[in-house]
Amino acid sequence: MDADAIETLLERKTTLRYLEVKDGRLFFDGCDTIELAKEYGTPVYVMSYSEIMGRLNELKEQFTDKYPKARVAYASKAFCTTGMYEILKKAGACIDVVSGGEIYAAEKAGFPAERVEFNGNNKLPEEIDQAVRYGVGRIILDGLQEIPLIEAACAKYQKKMNIMIRITPGVAASTHDYIVTGKKDSKFGIPLDEDIFLPIVKQVLDSEYLDFTGLHMHIGSQLFENDAYLEALNVLMDWAARIRQEFNADVKEVNFGGGYGATYIDEPRKPYSFFMDPMMELLKKRSEEIGMECPAAVIEPGRSIVAEAGITLYTVGQIKEIPGIRKYVSVDGGMGDNIRVALYQADYKGVVANKAEEQTDATVSLCGKYCESGDILIPEMKVPSSIAQGDIIALLSTGAYGFSMASNYNNNPIPGVVLVKEGKSAWMVKPQSYEQIIANHVIPDFI
Numbered sequence: 001m002d003a004d005a006i007e008t009l010l011e012r013k014t015t016l017r018y019l020e021v022k023d024g025r026l027f028f029d030g031c032d033t034i035e036l037a038k039e040y041g042t043p044v045y046v047m048s049y050s051e052i053m054g055r056l057n058e059l060k061e062q063f064t065d066k067y068p069k070a071r072v073a074y075a076s077k078a079f080c081t082t083g084m085y086e087i088l089k090k091a092g093a094c095i096d097v098v099s100g101g102e103i104y105a106a107e108k109a110g111f112p113a114e115r116v117e118f119n120g121n122n123k124l125p126e127e128i129d130q131a132v133r134y135g136v137g138r139i140i141l142d143g144l145q146e147i148p149l150i151e152a153a154c155a156k157y158q159k160k161m162n163i164m165i166r167i168t169p170g171v172a173a174s175t176h177d178y179i180v181t182g183k184k185d186s187k188f189g190i191p192l193d194e195d196i197f198l199p200i201v202k203q204v205l206d207s208e209y210l211d212f213t214g215l216h217m218h219i220g221s222q223l224f225e226n227d228a229y230l231e232a233l234n235v236l237m238d239w240a241a242r243i244r245q246e247f248n249a250d251v252k253e254v255n256f257g258g259g260y261g262a263t264y265i266d267e268p269r270k271p272y273s274f275f276m277d278p279m280m281e282l283l284k285k286r287s288e289e290i291g292m293e294c295p296a297a298v299i300e301p302g303r304s305i306v307a308e309a310g311i312t313l314y315t316v317g318q319i320k321e322i323p324g325i326r327k328y329v330s331v332d333g334g335m336g337d338n339i340r341v342a343l344y345q346a347d348y349k350g351v352v353a354n355k356a357e358e359q360t361d362a363t364v365s366l367c368g369k370y371c372e373s374g375d376i377l378i379p380e381m382k383v384p385s386s387i388a389q390g391d392i393i394a395l396l397s398t399g400a401y402g403f404s405m406a407s408n409y410n411n412n413p414i415p416g417v418v419l420v421k422e423g424k425s426a427w428m429v430k431p432q433s434y435e436q437i438i439a440n441h442v443i444p445d446f447i
């Protein structure tokens with residue numbers, strides 16, 4: 001194996017713990033990726049059970065076992081399947097959902113309703129009805145107009161709902177603009193202008209159907225520093241003090257949101273304790289100053305649990321050399337199974353899985369098969385110069401926001417997801433068929 005490739009794999013070993021090279025082939029959680037490609041076909045998403053459980057155990061050790069009443073509500077949007085809900089159910093985690101579809105999948109998976117927390121900036125009346133009927137543990141209020149909708153559903157089902165209020169703390173986290181959510185100019189959360197925020201709190205407190213539980217924030221995604229979290233938490237606690245002063249009501253829970261960074265290339269991943277410990281210390285200190293009981297802390301990680309747990313396998317098809325310019329290597333997937341590159345220039349690393357020990361002495365552009373020039377997976381990928389049709393490419397760290405953002409662009413089917421665990425493999429999601437893609441198409445009779 002050439003020095004570059006060895007370095008790359010060793011570097012990644014700290015994070016991609018279940019990736020190994022044996023006899024020149026890439027293995028993931030004990031499974032030979034070339035055999036997986038043969039058995040399940042490509043393109044295919046492969047998720048490592050051991051990596052997901054490893055992250056959930058880290059969260060347990062560094063957060064929920066360490067701090068009383070602390071909860072982890074996995075952000076379903078990162079990767080939502082009934083199998084994933086089964087893993088989370090067994091691990092004792094909660095989940096954050098943002099749509100009727102995620103609620104439906106959770107209910108179908110038999111996920112305990114009280115461990116479901118419902119977020120979203122425009123919850124539809126029917127989604128609110130669905131959440132209240134199911135009996136979710138928390139609704140995270142994102143605007144004034146949600147209140148009568150929640151109350152109506154509560155009246156219909158004769159239930160009370162725990163309400164967290166999502167604030168916009170006015171903090172700009174350093175990450176891509178598309179994944180910043182905590183700055184004041186945001187479609188998420190309630191701005192902290194007292195004539196907007198306090199009447200909403202009062203309305204929740206006064207409602208016979210709503211129980212004011214606490215405050216929620218989420219400042220962005222793929223963050224590696226804790227300063228913006230601390231800044232936002234300070235703002236949140238200022239308002240917890242204000243709520244106490246105005247209404248003699250206590251914030252019983254604080255949700256810090258998600259956003260903890262994962263490794264795609266070589267970003268040094270920080271342990272959860274790097275974020276949690278200072279936040280918990282600040283939460284305790286500010287509660288003491290305010291004279292209130294320290295609220296329960298909740299976090300909503302998504303990406304940091306599943307990003308590195310996923311790889312995508314593709315087969316190399318056409319290779320085009322544009323003399324003096326570049327070589328395009330096309331694979332059988334692309335922006336339909338991974339929109340993150342086109343959407344926000346996300347960076348990925350890839351390996352030619354059947355030539356994982358060969359010297360990477362050529363640079364190519366790895367592109368997809370979709371009809372967009374922007375359908376590039378890795379603009380500059382180092383590969384062995386022997387790269388050829390039929391080789392298997394593994395794109396690394398694709399477990400978050402890949403499958404969950406997949407589309408049927410060009411009527412290409414959404415690939416399936418295979419779960420691997422210590423050499424075992426099984427479908428977690430079967431690949432879509434052409435028939436399923438057009439199942440809901442109708443030809444109107446006036447054509």
Ligand SMILES: Cc1ncc(COP(=O)(O)O)c(C=O)c1O
Pocket residue numbers: 075077078096119181218220221222257258259260300301302303304
């Ligand atoms: C409210 C909320 N919570 C949690 C998350 C999960 O963030 P991440 O996957 O970066 O941990 C998001 C992501 O957008 C979010 O909007």
